[in-house]
Amino acid sequence: MNEAEAIFLFAKIWGAIGACVALIFLTIGIERIDEDADGAYVFRPLLIPGILLIWPLVLWRWYILADGKDEWSSRYKPRRTAHHWIAFAMPVAIILVLVLGLSQRQIWPADFVPQQIAPAAQVSQ
Amino acid sequence: MSVKYTPVQWNRNKWLYDGVMLIGVVLFLYVFLFVSPEILSHEFPINPQVHNARAFGAAAFVMLTVILCIGPLARIDRRFLPLLYNRRHFGVMTTFVAITHAGFIIDWYFAFSSSNKFEALLFANTSYTQLAGFPFEVFGVFSLLTLLLLAVTSHDFWMKFLTPPVWKRLHSFIYLAYISLVAHVSFGILQDQQNHTVTVIFIGGALCVAGLHAYAAWLDLRKGDKPGTEKDGWIEVCKTSDIENGFAKIRVLPGGDRVAVFNQDGKLSAISNACAHQNGPLGEGKIIDCLVTCPWHGFQYNVTNGRSPAPFTEMVPTYNLRLSGDSIEVQTQANPPGTYVEPVPLPDAKPQEVMA
Secondary structure, X not given: OOHHHHHHHHHHHHHHHHHHHHHHHHXXXXXXXXXXXXXXXXXXXXXXXXXXXXXXXXXXXHHHHHOOOOOHHHXXXXXXXXXXXXXXXXXXXXXXXXXXXXXXXXXXXXXXXXXXXXXXXOOOO | OXXXXXXXXXXXXXXXXXXXXXXXXXXXXXXXXXXXXXXXXOOOOOOHHHHHHHHHHHHHHHHHHHHHHHHHHHHHOHHHHHHHOOHHHHHHHHHHHHHHHHHHHHHHHHOOOOOOHHHHHHHOOOOOOOOOOOOOHHHHHHHHHHHHHHHHOOOHHHHHHHOHHHHHHHHOHHHHHHHHHHHHHHOOHHHHOOOXXXXXXXXXXXXXXXXXXXXXXXXXXXXXXXXXOEEOOEEEEEEOOOOOOOOEEEEEOOOOOEEEEEEEOOEEEEEEOEOOOOOOEHHHOOEEOOEXXXXXXXXXXEOOOOEOOOOOOOEOOEEOEEEEOOEEEXXXXXXXXXXXXXXXXXXXXXXHHHHO
């Protein structure tokens, strides 16, 4: 098994567990932790892809809400202060990536002879 | 706002927003595919599969660029706030366009391998130790997975379930996704771009996102909400004459929370500045018919008790207020969401203002 096959096996296992979590959460759990979901069924299939992807987070929040450990104050914490460093770091990263990308172009000068930079791709079998 | 969850909450504004967006996407694809192939380096013969892949890829990049410009633009100039209103639908549509791009690519470049085509995508190029010829596909895969994650967690249920701060942090991955997308293009198609119309659009778009975010953050640092100084559990917000009728003053509390103190017809009330929906800045909203309206998505709250009008059930915390001389002070400890607090009358409020 190569790395790519291992990654896809992991993704399949992750998705299978997520499917089990989705089945139980959407049929039994959701009504117990969210009164707005009581009697609302049509929207539930929309949640399946999300549960498949972040089922550990779903299990954690399900436990917190079902156990009454949810603190109301945590819902109102602003994130705008934390947003500042993103707003300054992102432009730096974008410019860095652009410069690096442009620096690797092989068409300057015009008479540059293209070079083989890597061996031919491997095969999986 | 919803009492019970529905698959998609539509209203006239959302139909209009989505309609304009859809027309824009179709127009972009039409121009890319049929109107101006020569300025997009398509004078060389390429098959329809690659042509379509490039069109949808370019559309996804432009859409994500526009999405990321909306936030800082709305902070710089409030006239852009309507664009923020239905940005989630914009994001979901971008995800579909990006998936279409990936589908065309995988079904052309990797579908003829004897291996699984998705596995072939990962092992076709493994030159991770060098910049030249770096496997740019992996940047695209990361961006696509992130867009997918954000799209599938875009329903209002997820915001309530995860809490708005966690949901917003999860959706902050969009910034990483965009950087990754810029890398995907820089180390991908840009390496072979002969005609520079697309190059200019790409670099211009990326620099636009970078510049707008830096400028908006710089403005926020200069003119943004100011922190208050705590004394015995209370902080001064402003002078009694500083709050215009119908509007609010915002202060940052010692713990980092923001409080919005409103003047409603000469009476003061304080609620959390963070909307229960997406933590939008309630203090930047105006009071209409005794309710403050969140400038982001239109959620409304009674400022005296922090509750949305029936039948809606959203609530935000309230704060106690007092006057100290000509200063307005707020207690740093919030009351539980929905707690009624008797409004504090301004000493110099004219009788008709109070009556109004």
